[in-house]
Amino acid sequence: MKDADVKNLTDIVGADWIITDLEQKSAYFYDEIERALRPVANEQSIVVKPKNTEELSAIMAYAYEQEIPVVIRGGGTGLCGGATPVVESLILSMERFKKIIQIDEDNMMAELEAGVTLRELLDELEGHKGIAFPVHPGDEGAQIGGMVTTNAGGARAVRHGIMRNHIKGLEVVLPDGEVLKLGGRLLKDNAGYSLMNLLTGSEGTLAAITKVILRLYPEDKYSATLAIAFADMDQASAAVLEIIKSGVSPLAVEYQDKKLNLETAAYLGLHWPLDEGEADLMIILSERSEAALYLACEQIEAICRKHQAVKAVYAGTKKEQAELLMIRSGSYEIIQELIAHNLDMAVPPARVPEFMRGLRKLAEKYGTRTNIVAHIADGNVHNDILLEDGKIPAFTPDLLKEMYELCFQLGGTITGEHGVGKLRLADLKLQKNNRELELMKQIKKIFDPKGILNPGTVVQIDGCNKN
Ligand SMILES: Cc1cc2nc3c(=O)[nH]c(=O)nc-3n(C[C@H](O)[C@H](O)[C@H](O)COP(=O)(O)OP(=O)(O)OC[C@H]3O[C@@H](n4cnc5c(N)ncnc54)[C@H](O)[C@@H]3O)c2cc1C
Known part of the structure; x- marks a missing residue:
């Protein structure tokens, strides 16, 4: 960044709110994307921390005039490299917008x-x-x-x-x-x-x-969590579809591979209560009254029994519920460093069993395996391609392409919730037709004719690409 730019930006925010030192600013370069997938941050980028809309607006106007790329940084918890500056940029941190x-x-x-x-x-x-x-x-x-x-x-x-x-x-x-x-x-x-x-x-x-x-x-005052094991994925999925149709409205319906449930529980020093069966569901309920909660639990248990559930465990206390949830959300910590690619596809909910079976078959075809965690009632499936000896396997692009093809055949999308970011910039072209992509680029140009905002994210246009 030119000295004159640093000076002019310092005039807007004050010397305490701009970082040019490499060690300090590098804390702002990456989000939570797996290390193996990180886009490379441009280390010439600097961090600016406006305190309000007026300062932010003055910074944007300056960047626009000077054609300096701007990458806005929120909490940095994104999973697709969106907050990483891949060209020399102003990283505009929102950390002072706290009111x-x-x-x-x-x-x-x-x-x-x-x-x-x-x-x-x-x-x-x-x-x-x-x-x-x-x-x-x-x-x-x-x-x-x-x-x-x-x-x-x-x-x-x-x-x-x-x-x-x-x-x-x-x-x-x-x-x-x-x-x-x-x-x-x-x-x-x-x-x-x-x-x-x-x-x-x-x-x-x-x-x-x-x-x-x-x-x-x-707010709902009463909650409970059910952990239910089924003989196989088809039974579990059929139960989920029937629960949703029955009018019971769970807060969450989560699937995680049994292997991951058991490994995460062991890692956290907790106990996963389901050892039987092949497919585990975790269903969280919350209701306004105790009676409504009991009724919802009974209805869900009856539906699950009908679909040959092999075991159901009810967690009623806050501690029991928190422990089950910790096992579900703690799994990412134990697999994060093993991942070569992380997918976030979604398919129509009724196609989930076919999709999961297909993903496992594809992994086997390439001599590997895939971990699956899903917001199953939404059809949103997170799975991965694993590193081999700490390296990204050469087959990764081919396996990824086949997984996407399967997803499209089932009417799915490349990202259900994490977004395109920088990770899926090229993948978006596999899903969207040219006309749709062209409309997206035109919209980008109308908002941002010089292309200063977050270059290399979602769609690529010719614009500001300073290095
Ligand atoms: C353990 C874990 C679990 C997660 N689970 C889920 C999940 O279940 N569902 C889900 O959807 N996501 C999940 N995420 C992803 C992440 O938490 C969400 O995408 C979140 O919304 C990102 O918010 P952030 O403030 O951290 O954004 P950042 O990572 O800082 O930025 C994300 C993108 O938004 C832009 N941006 C940020 N703030 C602004 C702003 N004020 N104005 C304009 N642009 C801005 C950035 O430029 C970037 O492109 C998970 C992440 C982790 C680490």
Whole structure:
């Protein structure tokens, strides 16, 4: 970065809020993507930390004028390299956008600055009895702005949907520095094209999100977790489809390979209660009354029995429930360093057993195996290609291509929730036709004609590509 640029940016944010030292700034280069998949960060990039929309807007206007790429960084919990600057960039950290502007109990909405983390929002809601925000991607260090631009999902999407379903208003800064307010505390707003929906899931490529208005909901007081083993995946999947059709509305329905459940439990010093059967489900229920919770449990157990469940374990206390959840969410920690490629495909829910069988067969064909973890009721399957002797196997591109082909045959998508980022830039072309890709590029050009925002992410256009 030129000295003049550093000086001009320092004039905007103050010397305490800009980092040029390599050791300090390298903490901002990567997200949580597996080491083997990381795009290479450009080490000339510097970090700038505006404190409010005015400063952020001034930085964007300067970057636009000087054609300096800008990569916005939220909590850095992304899984597809979106927050990594691959060309010399300003890394615009949102960590000072921390205000919870209002928890509006009358309208049941929260207005927040974009750098508030999910944990901070949940802590704030503890003080507002009976009110909850339901979307929960696995890492509570994710910022609300990051969750908006990645359109985060997570286990509770079965009942509550994804981030897009709860966003009511945004304040955004366009690449030329202009500030726009979209939507508001409205439950209905049908005025023109929904730019708010376009920006949701845009992965920091169209605008910076500075404020968010989210819808809130009454809190369920009673919860339980069921761990259920089935003889095979077909039975487990048939039970899931019937549960959803029955009108019982679980908070989450999760699948994880039994091997992973047992290994993670051993690693954490916990006990996984299902040793029988081939396919384990974890179903989380939450209801407003104890009676409704018991009824939902009974209905689910009856459906599972009908589909030859071999064992069902009920966790009622907070401790028992937390331990099961720790086993489900702790598995990533033990496989993260073994992964050559991490997939996030989704297929129609009824095609899940076929899909999982097909993925395992493909792995076998290449002499390897694949770990499978799934938000199964959503049809969202996370699986991997494993390293061999610590290296990415030469067959990785071929196996990946065959896994995608299987996914497309079943009517699926390359990413259900983590996004395209930099990891799936080329893969997107396998799924989308030219006309659709061209429309995406034109939209990018309208918002960001000089291509300064997050180059090399989602779609590639000719633009600002300074090195
Ligand atoms: C253990 C673990 C489990 C996870 N489980 C799930 C899951 O179940 N479901 C799920 O959907 N995700 C999951 N994730 C992924 C991740 O937590 C989400 O994608 C999250 O929404 C990213 O938010 P962030 O603030 O960390 O964004 P970052 O990683 O900082 O950035 C992600 C992208 O958003 C852009 N961005 C960030 N903030 C802004 C802003 N204010 N304005 C404009 N652009 C911005 C960045 O440029 C980047 O392209 C998981 C991650 C981990 C580590």
